[in-house]
Amino acid sequence: MKKITTQTIRNRKKKNEIITMMTAYDYPTAEILDEAGMDILLVGDSLGMVVLGYDDTTQVTMEDMIHHTKAVSRGSKRSLIVADLPFLSYHVGVHEAVRNAGRLIQEGRAHAVKLEGGKDVLEQVNAIVSAGIPVMGHIGLTPQSINQLGGYYIQGKTEADALRLLEEAKALEEAGAFAIVLECVPMELAQYMTNAITIPTIGIGAGIHCDGQVLVSHDVFGLYEKITPKFVKRYTDIRNHMMSAAKDYVKQVKERTFPSVEHSFHLQDEVMERIYG
Numbered sequence: 001m002k003k004i005t006t007q008t009i010r011n012r013k014k015k016n017e018i019i020t021m022m023t024a025y026d027y028p029t030a031e032i033l034d035e036a037g038m039d040i041l042l043v044g045d046s047l048g049m050v051v052l053g054y055d056d057t058t059q060v061t062m063e064d065m066i067h068h069t070k071a072v073s074r075g076s077k078r079s080l081i082v083a084d085l086p087f088l089s090y091h092v093g094v095h096e097a098v099r100n101a102g103r104l105i106q107e108g109r110a111h112a113v114k115l116e117g118g119k120d121v122l123e124q125v126n127a128i129v130s131a132g133i134p135v136m137g138h139i140g141l142t143p144q145s146i147n148q149l150g151g152y153y154i155q156g157k158t159e160a161d162a163l164r165l166l167e168e169a170k171a172l173e174e175a176g177a178f179a180i181v182l183e184c185v186p187m188e189l190a191q192y193m194t195n196a197i198t199i200p201t202i203g204i205g206a207g208i209h210c211d212g213q214v215l216v217s218h219d220v221f222g223l224y225e226k227i228t229p230k231f232v233k234r235y236t237d238i239r240n241h242m243m244s245a246a247k248d249y250v251k252q253v254k255e256r257t258f259p260s261v262e263h264s265f266h267l268q269d270e271v272m273e274r275i276y277g
């Protein structure tokens with residue numbers, strides 16, 4: 001079993017081999033995705049919404065990210081672990097960005113970090129990479145900017161926006177990013193961007209031409225129903241399975257059919273005698 005590295009990911013594009021990525025936030029999910037052959041486990045700050053129940057990702061802290069990254073790294077043997085830098089952990093200054101990226105590696109045991117943005121974060125990308133920490137970019141729809149974007153809308157639809165995104169992809173490559181997530185952009189633009197850079201693009205709602213694909217695991221498994229974007233494919237309905245198991249348990253405990261004797265422990269006869277005489 002060969003471990004996936006950022007070099008593996010870079011080489012995939014050269015060999016025209018697709019890259020698979022999904023989010024993971026805990027130990028059992030990391031084990032499952034790793035064993036399923038996922039190339040990259042993303043400890044996304046989407047955890048704020050799908051695991052912690054926040055309205056958006058701006059409430060997620062470094063402590064949240066480190067806590068969940070630790071759990072994921074303990075569950076994974078082969079996959080590359082990428083952890084999101086949360087809102088405001090890399091905007092205030094380059095030093096702080098490097099320090100926080102370092103914490104995700106040193107304390108969280110991630111192999112790389114991801115941050116949102118283009119031209120505004122190039123200095124940070126450069127400095128983090130210089131510290132020996134691989135960086136994945138993320139442009140298009142950047143959920144940490146929800147208050148500025150006004151909603152989770154498709155990006156890069158106008159000529160000016162499309163050209164800006166293309167330039168940002170090139171600049172992120174130049175700054176040393178090893179891959180870039182493209183979120184919610186027209187597939188034709190994603191294709192153009194993919195062809196314009198030598199590092200892999202990993203798409204979410206970015207069509208069929210990206211070098212890799214990523215989805216939020218809670219969407220794939222059917223565990224989060226608050227928002228279901230068009231680009232999501234729900235492969236199973238874990239929520240229903242959990243609901244029916246939980247209801248069965250409630251019913252059986254109330255009926256006193258669980259636990260049964262076979263789920264119970266017994267006192268040894270001689271102990272019974274000493275107690276009850």
Ligand code: KIV
Pocket residue numbers: 023042043044045046047084138181183204214215216
């Ligand atoms: O946090 C996340 O889940 C992400 C993916 C949507 C790429 O950043």
Ligand code: NA
Pocket residue numbers: 044045046084
């Ligand atoms: Na994210």
